[in-house]
Amino acid sequence: MTDWLIQQSPAVQATIRVLVFVLPVLIIVPGLIWWERRLLSWMQDRIGPNRVGPFGLLQPIADGVKLFFKEDITPAAVDRLIYFVAPAVALFPAFAIGATLPWGPHYGPLMHWTPIADVNIGILYILAISSLGVYGVVLSGYASNNKYSLLGGLRASAQLISYELAMSVSLAGIVMATGSLKLTDMVAEQMKPLWGWDAAAVFQNWFIFTPFGFIAAVIFLICMVAETNRAPFDLPEAENEIIAGYHTEYSSMKFAVFFMGEYATMFIFGGVFATVFLGGWNMLPVNWDVLAAQVPAVAPLARVMDGANYWLAPLWFLGKCAGGITFYIWLRATLPRLRYDQLMSLGWKSLLPMAVANFIVVAIWIMCTKLYGPAGGWIAMFVALAIVYVLYLNVVSATSKSGWYAQGRIRMTEGAEKRRPIALVDPTKEVRP
Amino acid sequence: MTVFMVLSTIAILAALGVVLFSSPVRSALCLVFNFFTLAFIYFGLKTELLGITQIVVYTGAIMVLFLFVIMLLNLGGPQTWKERFEFRTVLGFGFGFALAAVIASQVFANFQYFDKPQAPDSFGSPQALGRVLFTHYVWPFEIASILLLIGIVGSIMLAKRKL
Amino acid sequence: MTGNNLADYLTLGLIMFSIGAVGVIVRRNPIVIFMCIELMLNAVNLTFLAFARFTPTTAALADRAESFMSGQMMVVFVMAVAAAEVAVGLGIIMAIYRLRNEIDIDEMNLLKG
Numbered sequence: 001m002t003d004w005l006i007q008q009s010p011a012v013q014a015t016i017r018v019l020v021f022v023l024p025v026l027i028i029v030p031g032l033i034w035w036e037r038r039l040l041s042w043m044q045d046r047i048g049p050n051r052v053g054p055f056g057l058l059q060p061i062a063d064g065v066k067l068f069f070k071e072d073i074t075p076a077a078v079d080r081l082i083y084f085v086a087p088a089v090a091l092f093p094a095f096a097i098g099a100t101l102p103w104g105p106h107y108g109p110l111m112h113w114t115p116i117a118d119v120n121i122g123i124l125y126i127l128a129i130s131s132l133g134v135y136g137v138v139l140s141g142y143a144s145n146n147k148y149s150l151l152g153g154l155r156a157s158a159q160l161i162s163y164e165l166a167m168s169v170s171l172a173g174i175v176m177a178t179g180s181l182k183l184t185d186m187v188a189e190q191m192k193p194l195w196g197w198d199a200a201a202v203f204q205n206w207f208i209f210t211p212f213g214f215i216a217a218v219i220f221l222i223c224m225v226a227e228t229n230r231a232p233f234d235l236p237e238a239e240n241e242i243i244a245g246y247h248t249e250y251s252s253m254k255f256a257v258f259f260m261g262e263y264a265t266m267f268i269f270g271g272v273f274a275t276v277f278l279g280g281w282n283m284l285p286v287n288w289d290v291l292a293a294q295v296p297a298v299a300p301l302a303r304v305m306d307g308a309n310y311w312l313a314p315l316w317f318l319g320k321c322a323g324g325i326t327f328y329i330w331l332r333a334t335l336p337r338l339r340y341d342q343l344m345s346l347g348w349k350s351l352l353p354m355a356v357a358n359f360i361v362v363a364i365w366i367m368c369t370k371l372y373g374p375a376g377g378w379i380a381m382f383v384a385l386a387i388v389y390v391l392y393l394n395v396v397s398a399t400s401k402s403g404w405y406a407q408g409r410i411r412m413t414e415g416a417e418k419r420r421p422i423a424l425v426d427p428t429k430e431v432r433p
Numbered sequence: 434m435t436v437f438m439v440l441s442t443i444a445i446l447a448a449l450g451v452v453l454f455s456s457p458v459r460s461a462l463c464l465v466f467n468f469f470t471l472a473f474i475y476f477g478l479k480t481e482l483l484g485i486t487q488i489v490v491y492t493g494a495i496m497v498l499f500l501f502v503i504m505l506l507n508l509g510g511p512q513t514w515k516e517r518f519e520f521r522t523v524l525g526f527g528f529g530f531a532l533a534a535v536i537a538s539q540v541f542a543n544f545q546y547f548d549k550p551q552a553p554d555s556f557g558s559p560q561a562l563g564r565v566l567f568t569h570y571v572w573p574f575e576i577a578s579i580l581l582l583i584g585i586v587g588s589i590m591l592a593k594r595k596l
Numbered sequence: 597m598t599g600n601n602l603a604d605y606l607t608l609g610l611i612m613f614s615i616g617a618v619g620v621i622v623r624r625n626p627i628v629i630f631m632c633i634e635l636m637l638n639a640v641n642l643t644f645l646a647f648a649r650f651t652p653t654t655a656a657l658a659d660r661a662e663s664f665m666s667g668q669m670m671v672v673f674v675m676a677v678a679a680a681e682v683a684v685g686l687g688i689i690m691a692i693y694r695l696r697n698e699i700d701i702d703e704m705n706l707l708k709g
Binding site for chain 3: 437441444445448449451452457460461464467468471474475477478479480483486487490491494495498499502503505506521522524525526528529530532533536537540541544545546547548549550551552553556557561562565566569570573577578580581583584585587588589590591592
Binding site: 079081082085119120121124125127128129131132134135138139141142143150153154157158160161164168181 | 456458459462465481482485486488489492493494497498500501504505558559560
């Protein structure tokens with residue numbers, strides 16, 4: 001199979017890889033919509049769509065048919081060129097972003113099938129393309145010639161610029177720890193022994209299990225939700241404030257394109273998170289071949305698992321992407337929307353300094369590992385983390401007067417207690433029947 | 434060759450669009466297209482790190498800022514003033530053609546025959562760039578970082594109503 | 597992408613630079629003028645990269661990496677300066693708009709004696 005693939009011309013190879021990658025995404029998107037509606041309704045103690053097809057599985061297709069046959073309304077005063085270009089611009093990053101994601105192993109018989117382009121700027125490519133996602137929102141918001149849409153576009157551009165920064169810096173630490181921008185190198189790095197200890201070679205060094213990687217993962221996760229404009233960061237389309245934000249004026253297929261782009265982006269971002277922090281296509285953080293060598297009692301089972309881990313790699317990867325989607329839905333069902341100033345201060349005042357501090361901690365860890373070996377590196381890292389935490393406490397006590405910083409959490413009801421209750425009946429006046 | 438021709442045609446058309454569209458938002462959109470195609474031309478020159486940096490910095494950050502300001506000041510709508518035709522327009526186009534002619538004469542006289550890439554193919558890789566950036570060019574790099582810091586402080590000073 | 601020579605890239609750079617220069621002179625909207633300046637900067641970046649790729653190095657410098665990296669380094673610094681410039685420039689435009697409620701470039705004549 002692989003020999004046959006390599007013998008083709010580069011263009012044919014790329015086309016085959018793109019088909020292998022894009023078709024699953026296209027097929028999965030309706031399933032995601034069904035999963036979101038169903039899971040959300042379970043979380044909210046409802047039943048959800050269950051009429052069309054078994055368990056309501058065909059509901060998204062029915063919705064698609066409905067959208068397809070709806071009248072395509074173009075408002076009179078829109079900027080027509082930009083109005084028509086915007087949905088296409090919104091869909092583009094969703095499908096382009098996954099080009100450097102490894103869906104499967106980078107060695108052995110499966111190696112040449114994924115990723116589509118194993119370039120040595122892989123993670124930068126993802127950041128670059130995800131930063132293009134803002135254009136669809138901003139342009140559609142502008143072109144609709146509608147105050148609510150414009151507000152949505154403005155909110156989106158400010159939000160995406162703010163969170164892009166923290167996202168890049170949190171990934172920069174991981175890039176430093178890997179020593180490469182290539183995503184296959186990142187997966188290979190995560191298959192090494194846990195924490196660099198040969199004694200723990202059975203376990204894989206997934207970045208989420210390392211201290212710096214865990215902090216980076218939390219920051220990346222929050223920024224990822226903000227980048228995809230999902231709850232609780234869905235200010236650009238906040239239904240009860242600005243109707244539907246940037247896609248208020250879009251109907252029929254153009255709306256469906258926005259909808260599809262949003263879900264595809266969520267799915268792919270789940271894949272990015274899995275690749276960078278959750279060991280890529282690996283099923284569990286266990287090196288099965290090492291386990292087979294070290295513990296003869298479970299050797300047969302470990303060999304079977306090793307084969308399953310290798311040959312079913314795309315399945316595990318898709319499973320992790322689906323887990324990311326489920327996390328998104330869980331967030332949407334749980335958290336209320338942030339206010340705009342809370343959004344900005346969360347991005348600039350906590351996530352960005354945290355990401356930068358984490359970046360410096362990684363640098364110290366690498367330096368001390370080179371100087372004193374793995375143990376010295378980890379000791380230095382914990383000392384550095386402790387120092388950073390003390391500094392953070394100092395900052396908190398210094399700025400204890402200013403809002404939510406003092407509470408150490410975002411207070412969703414801030415300001416509500418200051419407001420006077422609206423008296424419908426004047427209490428001073430006596431009302432007589 | 435054909436790829437380069439297509440890309441450069443798109444880039445030139447988009448550059449023309451920046452100047453000729455009267456709506457600033459359309460100009461900005463054209464500029465985004467121009468920067469995006471330029472990134473692919475950079476890939477063709479084997480400087481892939483700078484190509485991707487081009488997308489991150491220019492299309493991802495700078496142009497979003499432009500669009501943000503255009504929309505914040507609400508300059509994009511049909512109520513924008515019309516560009517007047519005046520003497521300056523003629524002067525500008527004349528100057529542009531003269532500039533192009535002067536540079537073109539030098540380009541075609543001197544650089545026709547450099548048709549073989551001299552630098553190695555890996556000269557645009559992150560490793561090569563990083564190695565030089567943090568050894569030979571470390572002082573300019575630090576100065577650039579201070580410049581960026583001053584830029585942050587300056588823009589906050591300018592944009593904030595009261596500090 | 598084989599078969600290009602240096603003059604192709606330089607021609608593209610010069611056309612973009614000229615268009616940018618025309619835009620700076622002709623347009624009256626300061627934001628568009630600003631965008632044209634960015635266009636000119638990018639034309640220069642392209643020229644730097646083309647020269648970095650195509651020009652031969654001297655034999656004395658051939659073994660040193662920085663001999664063919666200087667073009668790319670210039671582009672890195674141009675990008676850094678452009679980012680700072682855009683932040684400050686757009687801040688100035690917003691300040692002017694707040695002060696005068698318009699940003700027509702012909703009306704900005706406060707410094708005239």
